[in-house]
Amino acid sequence: MTLTIPSGSVVTTTAGLSVAGIGELVSSADPDQTLVCYGLGSCVAVSAWDPRTRVAALAHFMLPTGTGGGPPVKFVDQGFDQFLAAFRTLGGSPARAQIKAAGGASMLAVMAGSLDIGRRNVQAVETHLSKAGLRLAASDLGGSVGRTVQLAVGNGRLLIKSVAGTKTL
Amino acid sequence: MTLVVGSDLWQASLSTVFLHALDRAGEALRAMSDQRVEVESANVRMCGVGEVVAQVGSPDDVVVGVYLGITGSLRGHALLLLTPDGARRFAGLLLEGVLEPSDALAGPDGDVVLSAMETSALQELGNVTIAACLNELGKYFEEPVHPTVPQAIVELAGAILDAVLLDLVTDVDQVLAAGTRFTIGGETIDGTILILPDAPSLARLAEAVASHAR
Numbered sequence: 274m275t276l277t278i279p280s281g282s283v284v285t286t287t288a289g290l291s292v293a294g295i296g297e298l299v300s301s302a303d304p305d306q307t308l309v310c311y312g313l314g315s316c317v318a319v320s321a322w323d324p325r326t327r328v329a330a331l332a333h334f335m336l337p338t339g340t341g342g343g344p345p346v347k348f349v350d351q352g353f354d355q356f357l358a359a360f361r362t363l364g365g366s367p368a369r370a371q372i373k374a375a376g377g378a379s380m381l382a383v384m385a386g387s388l389d390i391g392r393r394n395v396q397a398v399e400t401h402l403s404k405a406g407l408r409l410a411a412s413d414l415g416g417s418v419g420r421t422v423q424l425a426v427g428n429g430r431l432l433i434k435s436v437a438g439t440k441t442l
Numbered sequence: 443m444t445l446v447v448g449s450d451l452w453q454a455s456l457s458t459v460f461l462h463a464l465d466r467a468g469e470a471l472r473a474m475s476d477q478r479v480e481v482e483s484a485n486v487r488m489c490g491v492g493e494v495v496a497q498v499g500s501p502d503d504v505v506v507g508v509y510l511g512i513t514g515s516l517r518g519h520a521l522l523l524l525t526p527d528g529a530r531r532f533a534g535l536l537l538e539g540v541l542e543p544s545d546a547l548a549g550p551d552g553d554v555v556l557s558a559m560e561t562s563a564l565q566e567l568g569n570v571t572i573a574a575c576l577n578e579l580g581k582y583f584e585e586p587v588h589p590t591v592p593q594a595i596v597e598l599a600g601a602i603l604d605a606v607l608l609d610l611v612t613d614v615d616q617v618l619a620a621g622t623r624f625t626i627g628g629e630t631i632d633g634t635i636l637i638l639p640d641a642p643s644l645a646r647l648a649e650a651v652a653s654h655a656r
Binding site: 295313314315335336341342378380382390419420421436 | 491492495500501502504509593595596597598599600601602603604605606607608609611612614615
C-alpha cells in the first residue's frame, strides 16, 4: 500500500479505508484501498483516477479562497495544485485522469442567500480545473443534500451516498 | 481585568459563561418536555473543524438538526442535534395527546420521516432551548442577542456541520465550540447542543465578561 500524507494532514486509516477529513487530501496506488470523504455539505470533494497506473487521489476542499494556514486543501485556490501534485507523486497523470467532483450543496435555506459557499466552491473548482486544462468527467454538485463519497482505487468508481439514496459516477 | 484573546484566562472565563448558558438550555429542556433531563457536563473549548464534527459522533451518521443563526450582539450559529429515532420520540413526548405516532410516517425504506407537526415541535424545541442559552449570554451585552427562525433538517451530521462551520473558519482555523449531550426521560434520547460564535463576537464577549468582573 502506498499512501501519501502531505505535511499537516491528519488521515484516518482503517483496513482498506483512507479518510480525507475537512481540508485534507488522500492518495493511493493500492487497488484494495477506498478513499473517503464523509458528510460533505457545502464542501466539495474532487477525485482523480488514472486508468493506466490506477493511482487515485481525493481532496476535501472547504472554502473557495482564503489566506493563512490550516489543513492542506482548506482553500481551493491554495490547495488545488497540491492535490494534483500528490496525484502525480504516485504516478498519476492529470491529463489522463478521470476527474470527478461531488458536494457544494446549499444545506440550510436560512443561510443560503447570505453565504452560498457551496456554489462558490463549485465555481472555484471549475475555474482551477480550467486553468489546469482539465475538465470533469462526471459530477454530482449543488442541490441541498449532504453527501459521503467513496473512491475505489482499483476501478475509479465514485460512490456517492446521501439521505436521498446512492449513486455511482 | 484585561483578557488576552486566546489566553488560558480568556478561555476559562468564556467557558464559565457558556457553561451557565448551557445549564439554562438544560432547564428549558426540562420545562418543555416535562421529563427528567440529565445534562452531561458541558464541553467548551477552542478546536479545529474536525474536532467539532467528532464531538457529535460520526460525520456519516444521519441526524435531525435544528439550526438557528445567532444575530445581534453575538453572531454565529447554534444547533440542536438528535438521532432520527430520538427526534421522533422527543416529538412524541412534546405532542403527547395531540398527535398519535403512526406507521404512516415511516418512509418507503423504513426510514424515519417527520410529519409537519413533529417537525414544528422539534423546531420549537430548538428555539426554546437555544434561546434560553442565548438569553444567558445576552446578559453581558447592552444590545440583545437574537436567534433566527429555526430550521429543522434531516441530514448527515458532517454535512450540517460543514455548512455552518465554513462561515466561521474563513480567517481562523479554530472555533469555540460549546456543546453538551443530554438524555431525556426513562428511555434515553441522546442529543447535542452546539453554540458556535464567530471570532469577533468572542472578542466582544470576552471584553464584556471582563467589564462585568470589574
